[in-house]
Amino acid sequence: MGMQLHFHIQLLLPQTPLPSLSRLSFSPLNSIHTQCAPNKGEKFCGLRALKKLRKRDLCIVSSSSSPVWDGWAPENNSKAPSLSDIFWPSAGAFAAMAILGKIDQMLAPKGISMTIAPLGAVCAVLFATPSSPGARKYNMFMAQIGCAAIGVLAFSIFGPGWLARSTALAAALAFMIVTRAVHPPAASLPLLFIDGIKLHHLNFWYALFPGAAACIFLCLLQEMVCYFKENLKF
Numbered sequence: 022m023g024m025q026l027h028f029h030i031q032l033l034l035p036q037t038p039l040p041s042l043s044r045l046s047f048s049p050l051n052s053i054h055t056q057c058a059p060n061k062g063e064k065f066c067g068l069r070a071l072k073k074l075r076k077r078d079l080c081i082v083s084s085s086s087s088p089v090w091d092g093w094a095p096e097n098n099s100k101a102p103s104l105s106d107i108f109w110p111s112a113g114a115f116a117a118m119a120i121l122g123k124i125d126q127m128l129a130p131k132g133i134s135m136t137i138a139p140l141g142a143v144c145a146v147l148f149a150t151p152s153s154p155g156a157r158k159y160n161m162f163m164a165q166i167g168c169a170a171i172g173v174l175a176f177s178i179f180g181p182g183w184l185a186r187s188t189a190l191a192a193a194l195a196f197m198i199v200t201r202a203v204h205p206p207a208a209s210l211p212l213l214f215i216d217g218i219k220l221h222h223l224n225f226w227y228a229l230f231p232g233a234a235a236c237i238f239l240c241l242l243q244e245m246v247c248y249f250k251e252n253l254k255f
Contacts, residue, residue: 110148113246142206164204168193172211
């Protein structure tokens with residue numbers, strides 16, 4: 022059996038001088054032919070070579086498919102965060118919500134609230150990723166004001182319902198892309214206004230309050246957090 026396999030391989034691959042390594046391309050027949058020799062156990066040589074080729078193919082397939090799962094794991098080049106990297110952003114988020122909560126208590130008789138849900142996402146962007154594009158002041162204020170105004174306009178035209186929500190969200194994304202002011206937390210402002218009955222009385226003032234007004238305070242607090250993070254490391 023081994024002699025027949027070797028004979029068929031010899032017929033398929035004539036004896037020609039091997040090219041240089043720089044021009045050698047991968048071929049199963051080339052690999053089998055170079056690994057098989059008449060004087061070195063040719064009985065099982067073909068089977069061993071085929072097994073090696075099969076393992077090599079599996080390795081190639083697994084390595085080529087690995088980028089699909091890269092998004093499900095932490096970055097390879099990212100280092101473990103220090104205690105300062107964890108403490109100061111968390112402390113900044115705590116201080117932001119505590120101060121805004123106190124402001125809510127003072128504004129409660131007027132039926133106005135400062136602690137809207139999108140501000141939690143704003144705190145995550147400002148304190149956890151201060152160097153990201155979403156944390157840029159231009160991106161934040163342009164997106165906060167524009168997306169909030171789009172939500173008011175969509176509600177005025179379509180009223181409450183799925184059409185207003187979908188139109189407002191699509192228009193908000195288009196606005197952020199066109200103005201090059203992508204700020205992910207701002208995309209929720211149109212939906213918040215359309216579904217929030219307590220905010221309807223603000224009308225177009227919603228473009229400035231509470232989102233943009235609260236972001237001014239959050240930016241000042243972010244500067245303090247960055248200062249403490251750089252100078253008080255532990």
